[in-house]
Amino acid sequence: MLTPLEWEALALSLRVSGVAVAAILLPGLGMAYVLARFDFPGKALVDGIVHLPLVLPPVVVGYLLLVSLGRQGSLGQWLHETLGVSLPFTWQGAALAGAVMAFPLLVRAVRLSLESVDRKLEEAARTLGASRWKTFLTVTLPLMLPGILTGSVLAFARSLSEFGATITFAANIPGETRTLPLALYSLVQTPGKEAAAARLCVISVVVALIALVASEWLARRARRRLEGRHA
Amino acid sequence: MLEAQVFQRLGDFTLDTFLTVPAQGVTALFGRSGSGKSSLIRLIAGLGAPEAGTIRLGDTWLVDTQRRRWVPPHRRQLGVVFQEARLFPHYSVRGNLRYGMPRAARADFDGLVELLGIGHLLSRTPGRLSGGEARRVAIGRALLSRPRMLLMDEPLTGLDGARKQELLRYIRRLARDTGVPILFVSHDTREIGALADRVALIEEGRVLASGPVDEMFSRLDLGPRTGRFEASSLLEARIVAHDEALCLTRLALPGMAEAETLSVARLDGAVGDAVRLRLRARDVGVASTQTPPLPDVACLPATLREIGDEAHGPFVEVMLDVGGQALRARLTREAVGQMGLYAGQALQARLRSVTISRHDVIVT
Numbered sequence: 001m002l003t004p005l006e007w008e009a010l011a012l013s014l015r016v017s018g019v020a021v022a023a024i025l026l027p028g029l030g031m032a033y034v035l036a037r038f039d040f041p042g043k044a045l046v047d048g049i050v051h052l053p054l055v056l057p058p059v060v061v062g063y064l065l066l067v068s069l070g071r072q073g074s075l076g077q078w079l080h081e082t083l084g085v086s087l088p089f090t091w092q093g094a095a096l097a098g099a100v101m102a103f104p105l106l107v108r109a110v111r112l113s114l115e116s117v118d119r120k121l122e123e124a125a126r127t128l129g130a131s132r133w134k135t136f137l138t139v140t141l142p143l144m145l146p147g148i149l150t151g152s153v154l155a156f157a158r159s160l161s162e163f164g165a166t167i168t169f170a171a172n173i174p175g176e177t178r179t180l181p182l183a184l185y186s187l188v189q190t191p192g193k194e195a196a197a198a199r200l201c202v203i204s205v206v207v208a209l210i211a212l213v214a215s216e217w218l219a220r221r222a223r224r225r226l227e228g229r230h231a
Numbered sequence: 232m233l234e235a236q237v238f239q240r241l242g243d244f245t246l247d248t249f250l251t252v253p254a255q256g257v258t259a260l261f262g263r264s265g266s267g268k269s270s271l272i273r274l275i276a277g278l279g280a281p282e283a284g285t286i287r288l289g290d291t292w293l294v295d296t297q298r299r300r301w302v303p304p305h306r307r308q309l310g311v312v313f314q315e316a317r318l319f320p321h322y323s324v325r326g327n328l329r330y331g332m333p334r335a336a337r338a339d340f341d342g343l344v345e346l347l348g349i350g351h352l353l354s355r356t357p358g359r360l361s362g363g364e365a366r367r368v369a370i371g372r373a374l375l376s377r378p379r380m381l382l383m384d385e386p387l388t389g390l391d392g393a394r395k396q397e398l399l400r401y402i403r404r405l406a407r408d409t410g411v412p413i414l415f416v417s418h419d420t421r422e423i424g425a426l427a428d429r430v431a432l433i434e435e436g437r438v439l440a441s442g443p444v445d446e447m448f449s450r451l452d453l454g455p456r457t458g459r460f461e462a463s464s465l466l467e468a469r470i471v472a473h474d475e476a477l478c479l480t481r482l483a484l485p486g487m488a489e490a491e492t493l494s495v496a497r498l499d500g501a502v503g504d505a506v507r508l509r510l511r512a513r514d515v516g517v518a519s520t521q522t523p524p525l526p527d528v529a530c531l532p533a534t535l536r537e538i539g540d541e542a543h544g545p546f547v548e549v550m551l552d553v554g555g556q557a558l559r560a561r562l563t564r565e566a567v568g569q570m571g572l573y574a575g576q577a578l579q580a581r582l583r584s585v586t587i588s589r590h591d592v593i594v595t
Contacts, residue, residue, distance in 0.1 A: 129331045
């Protein structure tokens with residue numbers, strides 16, 4: 001059904017996005033928790049920086065990544081010399097670009113779900129002998145689950161569709177960083193490949209739809225469980 | 232025993248008080264809304280920290296601001312039942328009950344579930360419980376965490392009359408059977424009359440008075456604070472007979488002769504059961520000992536103990552002694568003058584049976 005090239009792009013896209021979401025899940029939870037529950041000087045600035053990728057042109061994000069994590073960048077140099085890791089022009093780099101772009105979406109969704117958790121329930125847990133940590137794991141986290149699911153799927157979809165930051169930071173290398181949008185872009189640039197481009201376009205739409213429907217289904221299931229109707 | 236000496240400012244409201252709760256029985260913290268009851272409970276539970284003060288539970292210091300001591304809520308071993316049941320929606324009733332349950336309390340599970348009548352609800356989710364059921368589960372959950380004291384913050388709010396009566400009976404039974412001391416917050420004199428052994432009266436962030444419930448209810452000087460309209464007395468009595476045909480139950484007060492009974496609407500208890508009776512001062516009248524009996528009116532021999540010293544207004548409250556128990560009566564100033572009442576006088580306390588509703592009697 002799919003050509004080897006299409007398979008390659010699709011599999012790469014899924015891997016890159018999966019790794020991106022896995023990498024930002026915990027930091028995203030932590031950031032959402034800090035933003036929702038604490039007040040500290042400079043909070044507005046932190047909030048702004050987290051949301052920056054939403055409003056910046058993706059190319060700018062890619063450029064900033066390249067400047068800081070490229071061989072010439074101080075952070076990139078350090079990574080290369082101490083850990084032997086080089087991110088630009090690798091699929092891990094593509095995942096990083098996707099992760100940075102998806103981070104604000106995840107944080108937003110998780111923060112909203114955290115703010116909707118009734119703090120009175122947490123108080124009740126504390127009076128029943130649960131430490132802060134146990135309260136978080138047994139009360140707060142389960143009640144946030146629908147939001148975390150939705151946020152993850154949203155982040156996954158955003159990462160899947162990432163183009164500007166990826167092409168700037170990780171380039172367009174077949175089999176390494178050529179994800180679905182980049183492959184589509186390459187085909188559009190090549191005369192006579194209109195049909196192949198159309199096929200990739202359909203694949204992208206289907207993958208995105210599956211992700212959205214799955215997230216809606218999971219969230220509804222989780223919500224139903226909370227409300228006590230059996231899913 | 233719990234002792235709290237706390238100071239805390241909350242906006243333009245200041246909580247600055249001393250409270251003692253004995254290690255046994257039910258202590259009611261009574262005050263109007265906004266008097267600081269809930270704030271005080273939160274400080275005791277550790278859901279807030281006082282600016283200054285100490286809180287001691289037995290020989291454990293929970294709070295001592297001078298020595299910078301503050302035990303977090305999960306180590307205080309205090310069970311809290313909140314106004315709303317606050318059940319965890321993602322756990323079943325069973326899961327909720329077991330949430331704070333230590334291994335050592337497992338043996339108590341079945342007994343307590345039965346005592347609270349929630350056995351048939353165990354596999355339900357909290358979303359499918361009625362208000363009264365949810366409160367009972369919340370009480371069970373708090374008790375299964377093996378608390379050294381149970382704090383209840385107006386747990387009956389929002390329940391209708393019948394549910395309230397039912398829950399009151401469960402709480403009374405708990406206090407008797409489990410031996411866990413209870414601090415019960417309420418602004419309802421009826422609830423307090425039914426439940427409490429002791430009352431602490433709180434007003435504007437300060438506990439003004441505390442003492443045994445009958446004493447507190449009958450103290451004339453607290454009248455204006457407990458609310459004129461609800462001024463009443465609490466009496467202990469016993470069921471001596473049921474009259475099935477007339478749907479009546481006859482109650483006798485200690486020290487009264489067989490004939491001197493009170494008739495009330497048929498109660499659930501058995502003959503011999505003790506009951507607690509709440510009598511409103513405005514329903515009690517007095518008559519001279521020679522006055523002939525009237526149908527439907529209970530005539531109890533009484534001694535006039537004290538005449539209230541209000542200087543103005545049409546009404547005066549007097550305190551009667553009925554077989555050793557205090558009974559408060561509300562009379563017009565005119566009647567007091569016409570009858571020439573004086574302290575120590577022998578009288579009849581008169582009470583129309585229909586003024587005692589089912590809600591005023593608790594079988595204990």
